Amino acid sequence: MEKLSIVKIGGNIIEDDEALHAFLKLFSNLKGKKILVHGGGKRATHMASKLGIESKMINGRRITDADTLEVITMVYGGLVNKNVVAKLQALNTNAIGLTGADINSIKSDKRPVKEVDFGFVGDVKEVAYKSIDKLIQADFTPVFCAITHDGNGQLLNTNADTITSQVAVGMSHLYETSIYYCFELNGVLENINDKNSVIKHIDSKIYKDLLEKGIIADGMLPKLENCFDALKHGVHNINMGNTSMLTRENDNFTKITL
Ligand SMILES: Nc1ncnc2c1ncn2[C@@H]1O[C@H](COP(=O)(O)OP(=O)(O)O)[C@@H](O)[C@H]1O
Numbered sequence: 001m002e003k004l005s006i007v008k009i010g011g012n013i014i015e016d017d018e019a020l021h022a023f024l025k026l027f028s029n030l031k032g033k034k035i036l037v038h039g040g041g042k043r044a045t046h047m048a049s050k051l052g053i054e055s056k057m058i059n060g061r062r063i064t065d066a067d068t069l070e071v072i073t074m075v076y077g078g079l080v081n082k083n084v085v086a087k088l089q090a091l092n093t094n095a096i097g098l099t100g101a102d103i104n105s106i107k108s109d110k111r112p113v114k115e116v117d118f119g120f121v122g123d124v125k126e127v128a129y130k131s132i133d134k135l136i137q138a139d140f141t142p143v144f145c146a147i148t149h150d151g152n153g154q155l156l157n158t159n160a161d162t163i164t165s166q167v168a169v170g171m172s173h174l175y176e177t178s179i180y181y182c183f184e185l186n187g188v189l190e191n192i193n194d195k196n197s198v199i200k201h202i203d204s205k206i207y208k209d210l211l212e213k214g215i216i217a218d219g220m221l222p223k224l225e226n227c228f229d230a231l232k233h234g235v236h237n238i239n240m241g242n243t244s245m246l247t248r249e250n251d252n253f254t255k256i257t258l
């Protein structure tokens, strides 16, 4: 099976022009077929506050009312996505920016209201991996933002880590797929205050242990949940760490297995 890399960059890299440029250079130089997924939660929170809209997060997910949906559509689908695409073009990578509505690539269901009403937040139900592959086969590099749609004209906010793992599961029908979750730290850390305390390997048993010890928290919780879900559904390989792990010269990052 041919290989495919799906790389996700988080909010802290997007916020830092130098880090973003350095990352995009590495991504452009990455050999083989590839897809980029970006977040931008921090930028959305900042923009919302400029517009006088308060941001609320529960379990790492944004409560997305109608006003917030407008902000995230402008920020993720517009500002961040188009800037990333333009910067990739400058690096000779022929990128195409997409929400899940484009080419009907990612359909989701609005999250049902239980204890919490998340508003316009979508849980992914269908990835059109064959359509995405048409872009890849035409030598375009898809760049997804954190927006999906319900098929009835409604855009929905969807966590970028989840988009990454679900797109990876879809693409695993066609490729041996690896995920690279790039963020500002060197990997999952034993001690969050010590950047050198990288845990090099996490499997389900170690994960349970880390959860019990309270070592994993905040944004790392949904990230790791997504990892195990993806591995159970056909994704070959998952790595988490600093963007330099893309060079393969750095082996100081976290590898996740079942
Ligand atoms: N044990 C841990 N190791 C590394 N990061 C952790 C850990 N526990 C919690 N985190 C937090 O998870 C964050 C990464 O997740 P998230 O905020 O969703 O970032 P991103 O926007 O890059 O996806 C880190 O910035 C860190 O604050």
Ligand SMILES: CC(=O)N[C@@H](CCC(=O)OP(=O)(O)O)C(=O)O
Pocket: 009, 010, 011, 012, 038, 039, 040, 041, 042, 044, 060, 061, 062, 072, 121, 122, 146, 157, 158, 159, 160, 161
């Ligand atoms: C539903 C939900 O929470 N969506 C996320 C999507 C952006 C994202 O995931 O950005 P990072 O990867 O930078 O955190 C949000 O609006 O914050």
